[in-house]
Amino acid sequence: MNAHADPLRFPPGFVWGAATAAYQVEGSPLADGAGPSIWHRFSHTPGRVRDGDTGDVACDHYRRYPEDIALMRSLGLQSYRFSIAWSRVLPEGRGRINQAGLDHYARVVDALLEAGIAPNITLYHWDLPAALDDRGGWLNPDIADWFADYATLMFRTLGDRVPLWSTLNEPWVVADGGYMHGVLAPGHRSAFEAAIAAHHLLLAHGRGVQAFRASGARGQIGLVVNLEPKYPASHSPADLAATLRAEAYMNRQYLDPVLRGTHAEELAEVFGEAWPAPRPAEQMAVIREPIDWLGVNYYTRSVVRADESAWPQRASAVPQRGALHTETAWEVYPRGLTDTLTWVKNRYGNLPIYITENGSAFFDPPSAEVDPLPDPLRTQTLHKHLAAVHAAIGAGVDVRGYYAWSLLDNLEWAHGYSKRFGLLHVDYATQRRTRKASALAYAAVIAANAL
Numbered sequence: 326m327n328a329h330a331d332p333l334r335f336p337p338g339f340v341w342g343a344a345t346a347a348y349q350v351e352g353s354p355l356a357d358g359a360g361p362s363i364w365h366r367f368s369h370t371p372g373r374v375r376d377g378d379t380g381d382v383a384c385d386h387y388r389r390y391p392e393d394i395a396l397m398r399s400l401g402l403q404s405y406r407f408s409i410a411w412s413r414v415l416p417e418g419r420g421r422i423n424q425a426g427l428d429h430y431a432r433v434v435d436a437l438l439e440a441g442i443a444p445n446i447t448l449y450h451w452d453l454p455a456a457l458d459d460r461g462g463w464l465n466p467d468i469a470d471w472f473a474d475y476a477t478l479m480f481r482t483l484g485d486r487v488p489l490w491s492t493l494n495e496p497w498v499v500a501d502g503g504y505m506h507g508v509l510a511p512g513h514r515s516a517f518e519a520a521i522a523a524h525h526l527l528l529a530h531g532r533g534v535q536a537f538r539a540s541g542a543r544g545q546i547g548l549v550v551n552l553e554p555k556y557p558a559s560h561s562p563a564d565l566a567a568t569l570r571a572e573a574y575m576n577r578q579y580l581d582p583v584l585r586g587t588h589a590e591e592l593a594e595v596f597g598e599a600w601p602a603p604r605p606a607e608q609m610a611v612i613r614e615p616i617d618w619l620g621v622n623y624y625t626r627s628v629v630r631a632d633e634s635a636w637p638q639r640a641s642a643v644p645q646r647g648a649l650h651t652e653t654a655w656e657v658y659p660r661g662l663t664d665t666l667t668w669v670k671n672r673y674g675n676l677p678i679y680i681t682e683n684g685s686a687f688f689d690p691p692s693a694e695v696d697p698l699p700d701p702l703r704t705q706t707l708h709k710h711l712a713a714v715h716a717a718i719g720a721g722v723d724v725r726g727y728y729a730w731s732l733l734d735n736l737e738w739a740h741g742y743s744k745r746f747g748l749l750h751v752d753y754a755t756q757r758r759t760r761k762a763s764a765l766a767y768a769a770v771i772a773a774n775a776l
């Protein structure tokens with residue numbers, strides 16, 4: 326239902342979906358010949374993940390995907406965004422192919438197509454094969470070749486019937502979380518390594534797009550980035566400069582090279598001595614290989630002030646007391662989604678955009694005693710962000726679809742299972758799925774293609 330006199334209608338053909346990622350939902354990380362990933366290692370390293378949680382079982386989606394696809398169908402989902410676990414299909418990340426891994430994902434794709442649900446595949450959602458990390462992982466320049474070979478294998482296997490692909494999920498989080506601050510796998514803490522990883526992530530992305538074009542695969546390929554609009558806390562020169570550094574570091578660091586062929590100028594200041602010499606022109610050309618669509622993951626905004634103690638961008642977020650916040654301490658700020666989408670259009674042109682993730686973690690009980698399980702805050706937050714997408718479309722932004730994060734409650738990385746983003750509640754003790762009220766609210770929007 327909506328409070329407007331007239332419903333907010335979405336364009337004909339607007340794609341409604343939900344998203345997950347392999348390590349967060351599949352479980353069975355070493356089944357059927359799969360090799361370990363860096364997240365298998367990281368979660369099994371004491372102290373790295375809250376409560377010692379791991380992805381050993383997760384939502385058992387590796388085995389229960391037929392049931393989950395039936396649930397997607399019952400909600401009227403038209404597309405499902407999920408990721409391939411690289412080390413299932415290439416246990417050492419390169420060389421030897423594990424046919425059982427390829428067969429698994431072919432079965433998932435075929436089951437989705439049978440259910441009338443369009444697959445949207447993410448090639449890399451943070452779970453690097455551990456064997457590649459042993460060779461330096463994202464710090465080794467050869468990883469662009471390793472990724473291109475992996476991508477080519479997937480395009481040859483599934484490229485005839487998967488309409489949407491993306492190379493990387495949130496390269497900013499991979500470099501910032503995995504190499505700058507060390508809070509995500511592989512847990513390094515170095516500005517020098519973060520800058521190197523960022524460049525190799527961009528190179529791998531470009532090589533992946535080139536591999537897609539060379540493979541003759543049908544469909545369209547994109548890049549998925551997390552964008553968080555930065556608003557200055559004041560108009561003081563210090564706060565304005567800090568806001569630009571924060572925006573360059575999170576929002577322009579990857580989009581400028583991919584869509585403009587240049588690096589955000591503030592990054593040399595942010596990285597300081599760790600910022601490498603200008604990259605070779607031929608590498609910048611690979612990075613700039615044209616993409617068909619952009620995936621935007623939106624969760625929150627930040628209000629920014631200068632803060633000399635905040636490393637590396639010397640800027641920090643000003644708490645927005647009084648505003649609604651999620652369990653991940655993110656301010657609920659739907660207007661930021663509209664602002665972000667219009668910012669992308671104004672800075673990079675009107676390329677097709679999918680909202681590849683948007684959602685919120687609010688408290689849900691460990692077991693669901695009723696179906697649907699009431700989740701008013703998540704339902705309210707969903708409606709407000711869909712209205713924000715509608716406003717961006719009204720402002721001329723070419724938004725093609727929206728994927729709710731997430732289909733299922735799942736392993737929220739270093740937070741373990743303590744944060745629940747799912748439209749479907751998962752009782753981890755029994756693996757029972759229960760629809761939340763937000764799932765039914767979303768199903769009603771999909772059925773009407775309107776809010």
Ligand SMILES: N=[N+]=NCCCCNC(=O)[C@@H]1[C@H]2[C@H](O)[C@@H](O)[C@H](O)[C@@H](CO)[C@@H]12
Binds near residue numbers: 553625730737738
């Ligand atoms: N400071 N700060 N601000 C916010 C920065 C957000 C960065 N994290 C994400 O976007 C992750 C994305 C990921 O794809 C998914 O795998 C995660 O489960 C969701 C939920 O966490 C989101």
